[in-house]
Amino acid sequence: MSNVFNIGIDVGGTFTDLVAIDEAGRTVFAKSPSTPQDQSIGVMAGLDELAGRLGLPRADMLAATRRIVHGTTVATNALLERKGARVALLTTQGHRDVLEMREGLKGNRYDLRTPPPEPLIPRERRFDVRERLRANGEVLTALDEDALARAVADVRASGARSVAICFLHAYRNPAHEIALTERLARDLPDVYVSRSSGVLPQIKEYERVSTTAVNAYVGPALRLYLTSLDERLTAAGFGGSLFIVLSHGGMAPVDEAVRLAAGTVLSGPAGGISGCRRCAQMLGIPDLVPFDMGGTSTDISLIEADRAALSADGVLAGERIALRSLDIASIAAGGGSIARVDAGGAFHVGPQSAGAMPGPACYGNGGEAATVTDANVVLGYLDADAFMGGKRPLDRAAAEAAVDRLAEHLGLERIEAAAGIARLINLKMADGIRLMTLKRGVDPRRFTMLSFGGAAGLHAAEVARELDMSRIIVPVTASVLSAWGMLTSDLRYEIGATHFTAGRRITADEVRRLYGELERQAMERMRAWFDGEIVIERSAEMRYGEQIFEIDVPLDGVDLSGAKLVEEIEDRFHRRHEELYTYASRDQEVVFVNARVSAIGRVAQAAATSVAPAASHTAAKPVSTRRAWFGEWRDVPVYALAALKPADSLDGPAIVEAETTTVVIHAGDRLSVNALGWLDIALRSG
Numbered sequence: 001m002s003n004v005f006n007i008g009i010d011v012g013g014t015f016t017d018l019v020a021i022d023e024a025g026r027t028v029f030a031k032s033p034s035t036p037q038d039q040s041i042g043v044m045a046g047l048d049e050l051a052g053r054l055g056l057p058r059a060d061m062l063a064a065t066r067r068i069v070h071g072t073t074v075a076t077n078a079l080l081e082r083k084g085a086r087v088a089l090l091t092t093q094g095h096r097d098v099l100e101m102r103e104g105l106k107g108n109r110y111d112l113r114t115p116p117p118e119p120l121i122p123r124e125r126r127f128d129v130r131e132r133l134r135a136n137g138e139v140l141t142a143l144d145e146d147a148l149a150r151a152v153a154d155v156r157a158s159g160a161r162s163v164a165i166c167f168l169h170a171y172r173n174p175a176h177e178i179a180l181t182e183r184l185a186r187d188l189p190d191v192y193v194s195r196s197s198g199v200l201p202q203i204k205e206y207e208r209v210s211t212t213a214v215n216a217y218v219g220p221a222l223r224l225y226l227t228s229l230d231e232r233l234t235a236a237g238f239g240g241s242l243f244i245v246l247s248h249g250g251m252a253p254v255d256e257a258v259r260l261a262a263g264t265v266l267s268g269p270a271g272g273i274s275g276c277r278r279c280a281q282m283l284g285i286p287d288l289v290p291f292d293m294g295g296t297s298t299d300i301s302l303i304e305a306d307r308a309a310l311s312a313d314g315v316l317a318g319e320r321i322a323l324r325s326l327d328i329a330s331i332a333a334g335g336g337s338i339a340r341v342d343a344g345g346a347f348h349v350g351p352q353s354a355g356a357m358p359g360p361a362c363y364g365n366g367g368e369a370a371t372v373t374d375a376n377v378v379l380g381y382l383d384a385d386a387f388m389g390g391k392r393p394l395d396r397a398a399a400e401a402a403v404d405r406l407a408e409h410l411g412l413e414r415i416e417a418a419a420g421i422a423r424l425i426n427l428k429m430a431d432g433i434r435l436m437t438l439k440r441g442v443d444p445r446r447f448t449m450l451s452f453g454g455a456a457g458l459h460a461a462e463v464a465r466e467l468d469m470s471r472i473i474v475p476v477t478a479s480v481l482s483a484w485g486m487l488t489s490d491l492r493y494e495i496g497a498t499h500f501t502a503g504r505r506i507t508a509d510e511v512r513r514l515y516g517e518l519e520r521q522a523m524e525r526m527r528a529w530f531d532g533e534i535v536i537e538r539s540a541e542m543r544y545g546e547q548i549f550e551i552d553v554p555l556d557g558v559d560l561s562g563a564k565l566v567e568e569i570e571d572r573f574h575r576r577h578e579e580l581y582t583y584a585s586r587d588q589e590v591v592f593v594n595a596r597v598s599a600i601g602r603v604a605q606a607a608a609t610s611v612a613p614a615a616s617h618t619a620a621k622p623v624s625t626r627r628a629w630f631g632e633w634r635d636v637p638v639y640a641l642a643a644l645k646p647a648d649s650l651d652g653p654a655i656v657e658a659e660t661t662t663v664v665i666h667a668g669d670r671l672s673v674n675a676l677g678w679l680d681i682a683l684r685s686g
Helices: 039-054 058-063 074-080 145-158 175-187 205-235 254-259 267-283 372-378 396-410 414-436 456-466 478-486 508-529 565-581
Strands: 005-011 015-022 027-033 065-071 087-092 126-129 139-141 162-166 192-195 241-245 251-253 288-293 298-300 314-316 319-321 329-331 337-341 347-353 448-452 471-474 491-498 534-544 551-554 590-601 624-629 633-640 648-651 654-657 662-665 670-673 679-682
Touching: 005 039, 005 267, 005 478, 015 039, 015 478, 027 039, 027 478, 039 058, 039 205, 058 065, 065 267, 065 478, 074 205, 074 267, 074 314, 087 145, 087 205, 126 145, 145 175, 162 175, 162 205, 175 192, 192 205, 205 241, 205 254, 205 319, 241 254, 241 267, 251 254, 251 491, 267 288, 267 448, 267 478, 288 414, 288 456, 298 414, 329 414, 337 372, 337 396, 337 414, 347 414, 372 396, 372 414, 396 414, 414 456, 414 624, 448 456, 448 478, 456 471, 456 662, 491 508, 508 534, 508 565, 508 590, 534 565, 551 565, 565 590, 662 679
Parallel strands: 005 065, 065 241, 087 126, 087 162, 162 192, 288 448, 448 471, 633 654
Antiparallel strands: 005 015, 015 027, 241 251, 288 298, 298 329, 314 319, 337 347, 471 679, 491 590, 534 551, 534 590, 624 633, 648 670, 654 662, 670 679
């Protein structure tokens, strides 16, 4: 490989994945166990492993690295585990309970016994501030010196290490929030401050309060981690740029990621979707269902016509995060998902996970519960001696003992219990895909599944068959696709503004002024990061007059100077509404609510190549055979992924193995190797 690298790093629940790509596009990847207590330990250990695979000392590799792109779960874990900062919330007088009232809705509105959700910030740390703006941004009650001093005193007395500021109508006029932020920075310089006008400057009070509170809750942990990682990398010899993947799929410098910490809660999965979009371009397949199964969870999304959908309706751990993010469904189904029998005798797999420590029973770290990985060992799909290239052999006896304990509870034989675990997890993941497709009016049968993540290849065929899908693609980088995908991400900065014109139609001049100012601000911010090509994308959030929710409408290709500008934007809204809900009410009033602009810094990448199927195929040669369960015990051929060549083909049942992933080919299915060396699996019908 050449001596200039870009490195992608994805920290998962079980493994940390690393990918190095040189200027010629050649790729080397590595895995290292994740270290939840301090993710940077696993990252640095993974860099050691990666350097060894490159045949370089770590210091030499890092000195030759231009860019590191990192997906992190620090913010995600802080929110999921409720281990974020001690936060104080400062709000306009009379509005301190918005966070607790939420939107007045319950998860199950008919269950009168459902307890109210516990707010992220308790009432004793939510403080009124005497100030008030009118809905148009004019000052009704000034924020004076006494109010500023009282707010600082309240924060100091609360012992908070982080502050969320959310004043009424601050999206119209941020002056009061800025004044309080500056005062806190002066008097309490060690406190992390998050203001709504900097995080989510748009209409809808609860969304602003909740998103700003989440930002303040996870921000200090992310700042501590990224500061520590940056220092470790610098001390190890890294002199390039460190970027963090955000939930919308773009990347940003560390300072921006720390400022907008709530925008990193889907950091890792977003890298995977960026990689899937790149795969779609390379394969010439515009419609894909990305299926990412790792050790702890499975992430499912949709790429339609080469585009991944963005949504501002995000909820994580019950908390509303109204920043735009890639539309990803994450379900608690992974290799570490625990199989159990409940008090009523029902058989479940997940949502509990064995995680990285102790992990599945077969890891030999003290875990005793049967997991999906243990079932795959018992079924013969995983070679216990060859796991992680033989560097981390699995304990087959421990896996069998764990499955035996479950089988005893169920009154089944060992193999029946193992097959049941696989069957249940497959059904659970198929339901996740139904949420992203059938329940949105999309027919999954016309899509190709893109299988990636360390565990996906073991289950992809049976999951796809549940949905009558007929084709699966498995890239050679499947086990590290999220890390690889991070290196295909562009720099991205998003900015939005509310322009709500109740009772009247927005004018063309207002649209031009609005987008002109947003584009100026977005370009200014992007130029501070990047001196290459910058592309602007526009969108709008709109609704019909009597609706209480908006939909996101892409405005790509709309000519802002056009004579029929407003009519064209409204027509885009009608068409988008019809795509989503099967109807459009063209005689109803259309309300323009929010304008959004994205500045995208195009990072140089190798040209995409469309890969045509091979005209003819040659029979692949197995390297061994193994006894595995395919409805009965069978001796099936085992193929080495690294030894398969373009135009090779094979029929199932069979197993394809690589150091970091295994792909199971079932009877009647046919695997072909495309020109990229990727696996293209045609599934039997029925």
